[in-house]
Amino acid sequence: xxxxxxxxxxxPRAIRRLVIWYKRNSAVTSIVDTAASSAVTASNVAGNVVxxxxxxxxTASNVASNVAGNVAGNVVxxAESVVNTASSVVSNASSIAKNTLQPLxxxxxxxxxNNDNILxxxxxxxxKRIWIAVDGMGGDYAPGPILQGCLEAISRxxxxxxxxxxIEKVKDAAEKTGLAELLENEIDNNRLELxxxxxxxxxxxxxxxVRKRKNASINVAMDLVRNNKAEAVYSAGNSGAMMxxxxxxxxxxxxxxxxxxxxxxxxxxxxxxxxxxxxxANTDCKPSYLHQFALLGNIYAKDVLQVKQPRIGLLNIxxxxxxxxxxxxxxxxxxxSENSFDFVGNCEGRxxxxxxxxxxxxxxxxxxxxxxxxESVGGVLLDILRSELPRGRRGKVxxxxxxxxxxxxxxxxxxxxxxxxxLLGVNGICVIGHGSSKSLSVVSALRLAHSAVNHGVMDNLxxxxxxxxxxx
Numbered sequence: 001x002x003x004x005x006x007x008x009x010x011x012p013r014a015i016r017r018l019v020i021w022y023k024r025n026s027a028v029t030s031i032v033d034t035a036a037s038s039a040v041t042a043s044n045v046a047g048n049v050v051x052x053x054x055x056x057x058x059t060a061s062n063v064a065s066n067v068a069g070n071v072a073g074n075v076v077x078x079a080e081s082v083v084n085t086a087s088s089v090v091s092n093a094s095s096i097a098k099n100t101l102q103p104l105x106x107x108x109x110x111x112x113x114n115n116d117n118i119l120x121x122x123x124x125x126x127x128k129r130i131w132i133a134v135d136g137m138g139g140d141y142a143p144g145p146i147l148q149g150c151l152e153a154i155s156r157x158x159x160x161x162x163x164x165x166x167i168e169k170v171k172d173a174a175e176k177t178g179l180a181e182l183l184e185n186e187i188d189n190n191r192l193e194l195x196x197x198x199x200x201x202x203x204x205x206x207x208x209x210v211r212k213r214k215n216a217s218i219n220v221a222m223d224l225v226r227n228n229k230a231e232a233v234y235s236a237g238n239s240g241a242m243m244x245x246x247x248x249x250x251x252x253x254x255x256x257x258x259x260x261x262x263x264x265x266x267x268x269x270x271x272x273x274x275x276x277x278x279x280x281a282n283t284d285c286k287p288s289y290l291h292q293f294a295l296l297g298n299i300y301a302k303d304v305l306q307v308k309q310p311r312i313g314l315l316n317i318x319x320x321x322x323x324x325x326x327x328x329x330x331x332x333x334x335x336x337s338e339n340s341f342d343f344v345g346n347c348e349g350r351x352x353x354x355x356x357x358x359x360x361x362x363x364x365x366x367x368x369x370x371x372x373x374x375e376s377v378g379g380v381l382l383d384i385l386r387s388e389l390p391r392g393r394r395g396k397v398x399x400x401x402x403x404x405x406x407x408x409x410x411x412x413x414x415x416x417x418x419x420x421x422x423l424l425g426v427n428g429i430c431v432i433g434h435g436s437s438k439s440l441s442v443v444s445a446l447r448l449a450h451s452a453v454n455h456g457v458m459d460n461l462x463x464x465x466x467x468x469x470x471x472x
Contacts, residue, residue, distance in 0.1 A: 138237020
């Protein structure tokens with residue numbers, strides 16, 4: 001076998017698929033252009049016929065109104081038929097392009113991505129089924145969409161749900177959304193259990209309200225974790241209340257002064273997100289807090305994201321170690337002297353999504369601004385792309401091709417689509433959902449909770465107390 005044949009066989013499958021895609025792209029684009037050109041020509045012919053018919057009608061009226069009028073009527077009728085046919089060609093061109101040609105042109109990596117999803121499903125199917133406590137009353141749209149997401153997650157992942165909330169309201173919501181029968185079936189199958197509680201902590205209430213209202217839904221859910229009746233807890237309610245409840249009910253990890261909220265941001269590499277923490281739990285931080293955030297993030301990236309050696313970065317206004325405020329300068333010294341993880345230096349704002357870092361640490365004030373900014377980028381980018389698409393028939397055909405791709409771009413940049421963020425530093429797995437979470441976000445958050453449990457995050461987090469730096 002020749003050298004050329006050996007190289008062809010050893011070429012990575014992904015690259016060969018991309019080469020095939022580019023060849024298809026050239027041919028199919030030519031087909032689309034031809035279809036659009038044919039549609040325009042047909043429309044022009046129809047217009048000429050109509051114009052001719054009008055002239056015949058005008059001439060016929062001057063010559064002999066009765067006889068010519070009948071002839072003109074027949075010509076106009078024929079012209080209308082041609083116009084209708086041309087219009088049908090034009091409208092069908094867009095439909096054919098969208099339904100038939102789109103998979104070949106604008107999504108070359110779709111099959112590769114589907115293969116990754118298949119691997120994820122295999123991993124989930126082989127892992128053990130766990131119990132997750134869900135604050136069913138937390139969130140802007142609770143309990144209906146929260147229940148719907150839980151029922152869908154039960155069918156997709158190896159999890160059971162302890163759904164905490166006012167049972168009457170939960171059942172009423174199930175009736176209104178058509179989930180009553182499915183709810184009863186899952187209860188009978190012992191995959192879902194309704195746990196009665198009081199009213200939730202409102203979004204506008206102080207976090208300290210969890211001390212006064214012991215039967216609040218988040219407290220009841222947190223107690224299930226404390227009493228080992230659930231291995232993780234999820235809530236889309238008041239994030240401050242959830243953090244307070246976690247500290248009061250299950251406590252902090254030894255050696256951790258302040259828990260942090262870690263959120264996954266997308267990067268250029270779709271398979272490798274970056275963990276940013278803290279994104280809102282601690283607005284005022286000390287250098288030691290950020291050092292602890294780095295330790296927590298390092299373990300999370302290793303266990304859940306399966307990164308062998310996570311690259312830790314400190315969010316700052318410049319790459320140089322002399323840049324930044326007093327907090328940044330002192331934190332840089334601490335992270336540089338740490339031997340238990342790989343600190344690669346300062347991370348500027350433009351580098352957060354570059355894929356050059358696996359974990360980025362910052363104070364909660366800065367992190368929350370960064371998080372909220374990212375949430376707006378998807379919608380703004382989609383609006384800009386829509387406004388820049390060309391007008392006319394070709395623009396409409398192109399829009400038909402790009403619509404699903406633009407929506408996927410928006411979802412990749414929309415943090416709400418990723419379900420939730422992990423509260424790191426407490427003695428249990430807690431996932432904080434977006435306040436506006438609906439069923440899809442709930443499913444994603446429960447998958448995150450299952451992944452954290454399945455990869456033994458808590459076992460490794462508990463090893464942090466053995467580090468000398470935390471005991472000094």
